[in-house]
Structure formats: C-alpha cells, structure tokens
Amino acid sequence: MTTTPAQEARGLEGLGHFGRFGGRLAPEALMSALDELTTAYEAAKTDRQFQAELAALLHEYASRPTRLTELPRFAEHAGGGRVFAKREDLAHTGSHKINNVLGQALLTKKMGKSRIIAETGAGQHGVATATAAALLGLDCVVYMGAEDTRRQALNVARMRLLGAEVVPVTIGSQTLKDAINETFRDWVATVEYTHYCIGSVMGPHPFPTMVRDFQRIIGVEAREQILAKAGRLPDAVIACVGGGSNAMGAFHAFIGDEDVRLIGCEAGGDGLGTGRHAATISGGSPGFIHGMYTYLMQDGEGQTLPTHSISAGLDYPGVGPEHSWLHETGRASYRPITDSQAMEAFSLLCRTEGIIPAIESAHALAGALEVGQNLGKDAVIVISLSGRGDKDVDIAGRWFGHLGEEAAK
Amino acid sequence: MTPMAAQASKVATAFETAAAANRAALIGYLPAGFPSVDGAIDAAVAMVRNGADIVEIGLPYTDPLMDGPVIQEAVHHALLGGVHVGDVLRTVEAVAGSGAAVLVMTYWNPVDHYGVEAFARDLASAGGSGLITPDLPPEEAGSWLDVAREHRLDPVFLVAPSSPDERIALISSVCRGFVYAASVMGVTGARTSVGAAASGLVARVRQHTTLPVAVGLGVSTGSQASEVASFADGVIVGSAFVKRLLGADDPASGAESVGRLAAELAAGVRR
CATH class of the missing domain: 3.40.50.1100 (Rossmann fold)
Structure with a gap:
C-alpha cells in the first residue's frame, strides 16, 4: 500500500498517521469515543490542573x-x-506501564467515565491499570489470554488483590492479541461509561500518540x-x-x-x-x-x-x-x-x-x-x-x- | 433495458422487489468455509431457497473483533479447516448462481493484502455485488471507493447508535446498495430484544439518504424480524444462522435447519 494523497496532506500526525503508518481503522461504534478521547487528550495537554495532578502522581505515587x-x-x-x-x-x-496508566486513568475521570478496561500480556499493564483504578476509584476489568494467565499466575493474583476482575480469554491463540480483541468487544458494548486503557503505543488514533506522550x-x-x-x-x-x-x-x-x-x-x-x-x-x-x-x-x-x-x-x-x-x-x-x-x-x-x-x-x-x-x-x-x-x-x-x-x- | 436499469445493482433490485411487495428484504449472513466450503455453500443456498433476498458471505479472519462468540467459533473452525480467499470467491459464485445478491462481509486487512483492485476484480467476476466492511471507516476507504465504482460493486458501511449526525451523513454519502445500521452497541450475537435505539437510528439515517436502511445485530426470530421490518428496509440475521450450523449433527441437517430459520424469518419480514 502506498500513502494516499489524503494521508500525505494530513502531515505526520494529522489523524494519527506516521508517514503511511498508523491511522484509525475502527468499528463505527467506537469512532465517536475515539473522537471524544482525542478532544479530551488535546485539552488535557494544555490543562494546567491536569498536568499538575499527573506530575504529582508520577512523583509521589509512582x-x-x-x-x-x-x-x-x-x-x-x-x-x-x-x-x-x-x-x-x-x-x-x-x-514503566504506570506512566501511561496514570495519565489515562486521570483522563477517564475527566471524561466522566466510571469504568476502565485493559488488555494485558505479561500482566504488567494489567497490574498497573488495576493499581490506578484502585487509586482513583474506577471499576476495572482486565482481559488476559488464558495461556498468559498460566504463564503469569502471580500477576493475575496481584490484579485480583487490587480489586480488578481478570477475565481469561480462551479464543484464538489465547495470548495478548486475543486479549486485545476481547477488550475491544467489551468496549464496543460499554463505551458510554468505559474507557479502554490501551497499554502500548498501538491501536487506532489517538492511542499511539497519546501513550507515547505519557511514556x-x-x-x-x-x-x-x-x-x-x-x-x-x-x-x-x-x-x-x-x-x-x-x-x-x-x-x-x-x-x-x-x-x-x-x-x-x-x-x-x-x-x-x-x-x-x-x-x-x-x-x-x-x-x-x-x-x-x-x-x-x-x-x-x-x-x-x-x-x-x-x-x-x-x-x-x-x-x-x-x-x-x-x-x-x-x-x-x-x-x-x-x-x-x-x-x-x-x-x-x-x-x-x-x-x-x-x-x-x-x-x-x-x-x-x-x-x-x-x-x-x-x-x-x-x-x-x-x-x-x-x-x-x-x-x-x-x-x-x-x-x-x-x-x- | 434502459441505461438506468443496467446501472441498478443486484442489491438495489432486491430492495426494490421487496419494497414493491410491501415488505422488508431478508439478508442472511454465513461465513465461508464452515462447516466446510461446500457445507457453507449448501447452507447459504438453502437460505436463498427459503426466502433470503441478499446473502452476506463472511471472509474468515483471525482477529474478528466485532464478532461475538458464535461467529468467532465458526470462523475459527473455518480457518483451522484451511479456508482461503479463493474459497470465499467460489462460495460467492455458487450462492450468486442461486439467484440472490451476494456481498462479502470482511475485515479490511485480508482485502488490503490481496490488493484492493484485484479483490474487487475477482469479486465482481465471481458475481459478487459488493463489500461490507465493519472495521473500515469512510475516512480510510479512499482507494476502495474508487475501485468499487469502477467494478460496479456496492460499498456498504455501518452506522451505529453512537454515530453523530455528521458521521451518519458522511457514511450514507459513501454507501451504495444500502446503509447497514447496527441496532445496538455491541458485537454480533443473538439478543432477546433488538434495542429501542434501532428505530431511532433508522429514522436518523433516513434524514440523510434515500438508500434502503437495513438493521443488523441481535435479530434471531421471526417475531423480531417482523418488528424490525416495521421500520427498516432490510433485516440482517447472522449469528442465529451460524448457531444452527454449530448445533447440527451433520452438514446436511445444518443446511436444512438454516433453511427452516430462513423460512421463519422470511415470513417475519412479510407480516
């Protein structure tokens, strides 16, 4: 695939494109939420109170x-x-997962959402999300490939200790990619009150840019x-x-x-x-x-x-x-x-x-x-x-x- | 035949025929390759013989993030069985031969990988009428829209209850054949109620287009089909058909069961 003129015209990060990469290929049901997130994140970047809260958490807590x-x-x-x-x-x-999670959890509160969901592979991002959810009083569900829940049983216990629900994913290869699919499926049905806290610089725009900025x-x-x-x-x-x-x-x-x-x-x-x-x-x-x-x-x-x-x-x-x-x-x-x-x-x-x-x-x-x-x-x-x-x-x-x-x- | 009639797609004709009979069109979905390539063809043909006007053939994909457990399971088995794009096209050809308008329902990466132009060419030559793309927003669809026009294929995009009016306007403007309205916020799968959001969404879509509007997600029974047919131009049923195949003892009884459900739903859209 070559870059379309439309993509080139957008410039490097116009709609989340890095050259020909990135973009936003998402189900229509999520497009509004992705727009809402983009707007909330853009506002947070220049919101002094948000930045001060995040800086304090990163310093005192993380x-x-x-x-x-x-x-x-x-x-x-x-x-x-x-x-x-x-x-x-x-x-x-x-x-390092905590850096991103604290940012997104604060943003979840700013958007008035009460629930945060995440995928996890090794469990590091799941533990970080469960931690931030406990700290900020958010409901938390973490999807984890069944194969990974066996490989990383200790992290499953950590997440549950922190009050999160851990859902083993048994479809497909039962690893991280399948956990991501399942988290998207949850999000499509619950997007009104739920934020999907993606754990890496991946996914549809604005996630790759936003997570990079938090990291x-x-x-x-x-x-x-x-x-x-x-x-x-x-x-x-x-x-x-x-x-x-x-x-x-x-x-x-x-x-x-x-x-x-x-x-x-x-x-x-x-x-x-x-x-x-x-x-x-x-x-x-x-x-x-x-x-x-x-x-x-x-x-x-x-x-x-x-x-x-x-x-x-x-x-x-x-x-x-x-x-x-x-x-x-x-x-x-x-x-x-x-x-x-x-x-x-x-x-x-x-x-x-x-x-x-x-x-x-x-x-x-x-x-x-x-x-x-x-x-x-x-x-x-x-x-x-x-x-x-x-x-x-x-x-x-x-x-x-x-x-x-x-x-x- | 007038030049206008020559332009009308098989999909458009199916909706016109249904409207002329004062009913909604019945649209059935099955993934290619499940329980086998031929088994899926038999089931889809049974669907058509029992009243489906339009058939969506799913292209099995490893990461179907808009699908619920029923379709995931069928697709997983289809992939384990080694289904290929060529099998999907063969399925389209066989089902189109039975008289229905056939669209392929697919996540975008397999099409991108095959080559958008090549895929459109091969789909058109197999007698396919268009493509439903649940994870491709119009903003990212540039080359596909051009190619679809060239090969006279109908691009069908989805609107959701969460879509604001501006997006509904944008999506309706790039659809041809019909607009696919997702009845609820969620993945595919049968639901006990189809959602009050559906009729409101259909009404909002109608403000932006004269295209037919078909409602999908959650419909599994004749009475639900009847309810949806009271406000939409088409009723889309997927998981309920797939469930019949998953629950069957053998492919023949699966196809028969799919046919019985199609007959029930076809009666529903006529009430």
Whole structure:
C-alpha cells in the first residue's frame, strides 16, 4: 500500500498517521469515543490542573524520576564502554506501564467515565491499570489470554488483590492479541461509561500518540540524567519492543539528536528462521491490525500469524505504528533477540549487578551486549530497563533448572 | 433495458422487489468455509431457497473483533479447516448462481493484502455485488471507493447508535446498495430484544439518504424480524444462522435447519 494523497496532506500526525503508518481503522461504534478521547487528550495537554495532578502522581505515587544506574560489571561484557540503565523497574508496580496508566486513568475521570478496561500480556499493564483504578476509584476489568494467565499466575493474583476482575480469554491463540480483541468487544458494548486503557503505543488514533506522550518522560529524564552523569549524549539508546511503549518513551526525546542511535530489540523467539518469533519489524510486513497500519506478522492472505516469545509482554504480532515509521525512515533500527540471548543477558544482569530484570527488558540488555561490542570502550549506552523480573522468577527458574522438579531432571 | 436499469445493482433490485411487495428484504449472513466450503455453500443456498433476498458471505479472519462468540467459533473452525480467499470467491459464485445478491462481509486487512483492485476484480467476476466492511471507516476507504465504482460493486458501511449526525451523513454519502445500521452497541450475537435505539437510528439515517436502511445485530426470530421490518428496509440475521450450523449433527441437517430459520424469518419480514 502506498500513502494516499489524503494521508500525505494530513502531515505526520494529522489523524494519527506516521508517514503511511498508523491511522484509525475502527468499528463505527467506537469512532465517536475515539473522537471524544482525542478532544479530551488535546485539552488535557494544555490543562494546567491536569498536568499538575499527573506530575504529582508520577512523583509521589509512582516514584519518578526513576534512577539512571550505571552498570559497570555488566558493561565489561558489553564492549567495555559505559552502560547505564533507566530504572523503570523501580517505578511503582515494577514497570514503566504506570506512566501511561496514570495519565489515562486521570483522563477517564475527566471524561466522566466510571469504568476502565485493559488488555494485558505479561500482566504488567494489567497490574498497573488495576493499581490506578484502585487509586482513583474506577471499576476495572482486565482481559488476559488464558495461556498468559498460566504463564503469569502471580500477576493475575496481584490484579485480583487490587480489586480488578481478570477475565481469561480462551479464543484464538489465547495470548495478548486475543486479549486485545476481547477488550475491544467489551468496549464496543460499554463505551458510554468505559474507557479502554490501551497499554502500548498501538491501536487506532489517538492511542499511539497519546501513550507515547505519557511514556515520553522516560527519555526526557534519561536525557537529562545522562548529560549530568556522562557529560554527553549517549551513543545508543536501547529498548525492547513488543507493542513498543517503553521504547517509544525512551526514544522520543532523543529523536532530534541525530548522533544517538535508537535501537529496538524485538522478540526473536527460537530464531527468525524458525518462524517461531514475534519480531514484527524484522520478520513481518505492513498491514492492518487492531486499528492501525503497521508492520505485523501475517501470512500470504493477511491472516495474523501465531507468534512466540519466552516473554509474554513481547508476544504480540503487531508493533506501534511510529516504530514502523522510525524503521522506514531509518531513524531507528530494530533487531531480533532470541529467547536464549535474552535469558543469557537476564542471568548476566542478575549476577553482575544484583538486578533481576523482566524478561522483556532482558531483550534490551542482550541488544546492548551486541551493540556494545561494536561501539567499543569509549561508548556510552543507555538501556531502558522497562520492568523488574519478580513476575518471571518461575519461568527463569525453570529455564536455568533452579526449580526442584526441573533441577532434578 | 434502459441505461438506468443496467446501472441498478443486484442489491438495489432486491430492495426494490421487496419494497414493491410491501415488505422488508431478508439478508442472511454465513461465513465461508464452515462447516466446510461446500457445507457453507449448501447452507447459504438453502437460505436463498427459503426466502433470503441478499446473502452476506463472511471472509474468515483471525482477529474478528466485532464478532461475538458464535461467529468467532465458526470462523475459527473455518480457518483451522484451511479456508482461503479463493474459497470465499467460489462460495460467492455458487450462492450468486442461486439467484440472490451476494456481498462479502470482511475485515479490511485480508482485502488490503490481496490488493484492493484485484479483490474487487475477482469479486465482481465471481458475481459478487459488493463489500461490507465493519472495521473500515469512510475516512480510510479512499482507494476502495474508487475501485468499487469502477467494478460496479456496492460499498456498504455501518452506522451505529453512537454515530453523530455528521458521521451518519458522511457514511450514507459513501454507501451504495444500502446503509447497514447496527441496532445496538455491541458485537454480533443473538439478543432477546433488538434495542429501542434501532428505530431511532433508522429514522436518523433516513434524514440523510434515500438508500434502503437495513438493521443488523441481535435479530434471531421471526417475531423480531417482523418488528424490525416495521421500520427498516432490510433485516440482517447472522449469528442465529451460524448457531444452527454449530448445533447440527451433520452438514446436511445444518443446511436444512438454516433453511427452516430462513423460512421463519422470511415470513417475519412479510407480516
């Protein structure tokens, strides 16, 4: 598909288009709600009271700004330069997801809606949404693929402890994409009093732009912090990409800094050649999914392909449309990281720095090990450490044979 | 035949015929490929023989986010059975051959991937009359509208109870054949009541177009069909037909059951 003249005329973000990507392909029943959300969000951007409330929540509740921690022992394995981690794992609820959720939950109240619904893969976004709902007194329902409720049982319990209803989705591949379908189905029927709090920079306009703006704080803080700590801009900013919200948040403030490489690490699963992966940009092609035009994993007839990743949070066949555009323009580059590479990096960070990362974030760490080798000893690298790994202890324990049953084998 | 008559689509003719008989048109939906490609063809033909004026053939898609559990299940099985776009076109051809106007109901990505121009060409040559696109808003439909005109296919878009008047005006202006009015806010599936919103929505659409307005979502019985027929030009039934196929012991009895429901609904739109 080529860009239509109408799309070109709209400019970069006219109706949520990033070049030929993005847009708004949604059922008519949701079009009014998407317009309402766009208007509410545009107003909130310049609403001092909204911005002050959000800033206060991010500071007092979510513990922002998060730290930029240097990882000297890890860096020895990454070409010997300086490596810093933006510690989103230290934000309240244990990942960057809270940044976006607090913004959207506040917006939900502004729009006079009483109920918030969300999809979740690994459970991080679901936990963050359940948290914000508890804080602000909103009813909350989280849809989660049945396969993921098994992989991430602890997060299911966390959401329920926080008062949310968790609905396992048993149709299709029973993972994140099916949870998204089911959340849309709920939303179509309940849109009058319900906001769909999408967890990544994906979906129909205005979500990709709005979620990026709420996550932008990651890169804004990191840019200031690295200038203070290293005295210069980094050579590379590296983040994992599923839907791509932590990456978009980390990249955005650096887009104008042309010498800073922006590197997204996709879920390479068992390897690109096996077809068992979720590396959308590296191994997919452009098409429509979940309301946007973007790279996706699809077969010869435009049917969405099953994906695989050890990380539930990256196990998604699409990607945020702005990433597709950054890829197409060459401003950012994307590379697949296999399950094995990610788990090696996971283990390395545990043992060299005493930090247990989310397996999602371990993909970025593995990317840094590769990139660091090329950049050498004078390099400065910033990694977005998007989440903590408590939720992954079971999976990692099995992978490394640290759990009784597995270790006995 | 006058030049005007040559322009009239099979869909338009079906609505005119129904209106002339002082009744609503009956529009039935079935996905291609369920229980098998031939099984779906047999069921759709049974639908036509028992009074359906227009048939919507669903193109099975992996992410049917506007569909409820009944259609999801049938589509899931159709995809597991390996249904392809070519099978959908073969289904269209067979059902059109039975006399009904046939439209394809599809999410947009499979059409985009096939190529909009190629899809329109192949649909037209299979005897299809148009395309219903539940996730494609007119704003994003640019090339499809041009291509549809060229191949004399009817583009059908949906309006919803939540659509403000400006959007109803926009959508009605790009539809041909008919305007599809979703009776309730929600996904496909049978409901005990069709929703008071439906008649109000139909009235609002009529302020912007002279096209027929057909109501879908939730209709499953003859009496509901009758109720909707009192204010709409067409009654669309999907999940109730699919349910007959899901509940059947074998394809033949499924097609027979679909035929019986079509007869009940056809009586409903005539009351």
